[in-house]
Amino acid sequence: MIDELIDRVYADVAFRLSRPVVELEASGRHLHLSRADADQLLGPGVPLTPVHDLSQPGQYTCAERIRVIGPKGEFPSLVVVGPERAQSQIELSLTDAKVLGVTAPVRLSGDLAKTPGVTLVGPAGRVDLTSGVMIAQRHIHMDPAYASLHGIRDRQVVSVRVWGDRGMTFHNVIVRLSPDFATYMHIDYDEANACGFRAGMLGTVII
């Protein structure tokens, strides 16, 4: 009976001390296409060609490459991430945005109001976007079961600490919950370089 109580106390302490842990992934620059823009760039009805599954179920890189032209510079062959989205979206780091010469805000995916545009050129034609360029706000995709274990709500803002030479704590990290998500934190390459990112790096979530 005492042994059982001791076990339960240890289990409870372990639970209280166990902080959620997330694996980090660094997202390179890429773009998502609307079906209408894909029609213009690739040809009417031409489907995207999945090449490599990403960590988020149903998301994949495509064989298609798009030339992205800004006022100051360009990326000659930016990778497309599928499937199609409601609106085309170009996700850059601040370093990338400077290369193109656009002033892109830090945004959550899909929140494209008042973002700058850019010109896209594909094998079948071109599109002059009036918006769509953004810097992805650091975020965590989280499985709701894992979140509920730690009392984390959808859209909760947390901090995440990583260790190493360039150890840092990311603040203002928004957690998104969906049964379709695998649990990963996404940062861009400026953040990855700043924190000494290595593949498989883990961060501790501080609530």
Next chain:
Amino acid sequence: MIDELIDRVYADVAFRLSRPVVELEASGRHLHLSRADADQLLGPGVPLTPVHDLSQPGQYTCAERIRVIGPKGEFPSLVVVGPERAQSQIELSLTDAKVLGVTAPVRLSGDLAKTPGVTLVGPAGRVDLTSGVMIAQRHIHMDPAYASLHGIRDRQVVSVRVWGDRGMTFHNVIVRLSPDFATYMHIDYDEANACGFRAGMLGTVII
């Protein structure tokens, strides 16, 4: 503007709580030359030409530009920071190092053992360095009077928190004390982009 106000309020609160506050500066890629290498690159005895004083007393950018060539890429005209140093040193961000194609370690200034080399080309000649390329470890130059006010010792490792959209806490920040120093924290452009750096940004030192 709101970010700036938040910075100022936090800086004020930090001051009232008597935590040390440092202004951040982002260091772009640059190089320091030894006199021997300057002789090769610029001509024997040709002096560096000061153009712009930096925040650290006695340090200045120079009119001279040096071509820096790595195995994968180059910077055609890298700025020289004077005066001459005991050994030539090329300070890059991780992003820059990838452009050149060198694997540069994170180091304190002057600690150049086992760093990679690179080729330098100036108006009078070239130098094939066998070492000297590094990524500057985030650090604080601090006036000893300010440090003693807060009980900070030379080479103490602290954390520094900055606010804003991309707010973060830098850990493993080394403090260097010298009566020749003005109190500033130096980060590179990966770190600057990752934390939403703006000129005049303040950070709170967490001891």
